[in-house]
Amino acid sequence: MTGFPGVPRVVRGGFVLLDPDTGRPVRTVAFQFNPDSLTRTVQPQGIGPEPGDRLEAQRLKGPPHETYRFDAEFDATEQLDAPDAHPVEARNGLFPVLAALESALHPGVAQLLAEDRMAALGMIEVAPVEAPLTVLVLGRSRVLPVRITEFTVAEEAFDPDLNPIRAKVSVGARVLTVDDLGFRHKGGLLYLQHQQARERFAGLVPRTPSDLGLPSL
Template sequence: MIVPIPNIIIFQYNPESLSRTIEPYQLPDSKAAGPDKAVTTAPTTTQPKPPVEKFTLTLQLDASDALEVPDLHPVAVVSGVADRLAALEMLLYAEDSKGLGFSLSLPVGGSLSPAGTPEAAAQAQPVPKGKSPTILFVWGPGRIVPVRINTFNVDEQLCNPMLYPLRAKVSLGMQVLTDDDFGSTPDTIEKLAGACYKFTMTQKRVLALANVANDVESILGLLPI
């Protein structure tokens, strides 16, 4: 079995802060439903889906340390931090069957063929949709979750003579994925990502139980007995 080689991107510096938002499931607004839409009668306590969790952080990339020892970092001498930026950016592109990160298939020859020919038939075939790579966001041993990058902003602050950035600030917005996001037939990597999500949720439940134990101990300490 061929095991895909993961693209591991290590943070050069730990971000100073990590922002999180958790959006609970919202029931459809029955008042806004049109005549062709079913009006929901579910109680307001219904929670059919887990809340949507999102992360926002800023990465600082700097080639200064590498440029102090140019013999050991020839890539940094030529491209600065462009290689690290490229690795991050490739997380936004769809993968193809060859694992090149992205693909573009356009049957130019078929578009010039007359109707009824094999070329025209090939043109009529639906173009396969790309699939985004499976990304695991690792923030310590207590948080390893699959994510999808929703926002990606880069501020290139200093460039070398070839105009490759030597410093850059990357702002990332990510959404945590659950088992439902991988469909009914996940591949091996997606199953691993799902297992990581469940592992993180188990740790969260254990911490919540530990908090209950602390609360009970605090309450008992307040009793006059």
């Protein structure tokens, strides 16, 4: 709680993991500190690999490929100064929050054991384990279904039991679109909502060539 009543409350970003069958949240991991910066790359999906095709030059075959890269930092040193108020961090350091983040990348033990049982029963083709749907939340205007493509943890300090107490997590994520998930999937609906918000933002920008000093174009 800040001692300055005029300071606005900072909204924290993070990840929400949704059950792949029901679409309900199963885990939420908030960033302790919001990223200082992020890099966003948008690669359009045009038609035809060769330039000069007049019929296809302006056509798009689907949503662009969009990726995010950012660093999220975590620090448990302040919590360790008050172990009674923060018993989880005092006993485990940052292991819980790091494990929660990594749960988006690992199949559960129960899923692995179920696959092993099916294989032992002679099932020739076992469907791959379906991971939770990962949703990247960067404020209300950016709620995106993503697939984490890069995940690097730099553990920078430890307590006497070698629990990490300061870490930087470097994340790369690709936005999942209706091409990946379909229009009726929970993630597909989230993507469409995000795209609608983007179109509303674009509508706030001046639209006429006169804003660029041109009488017409």
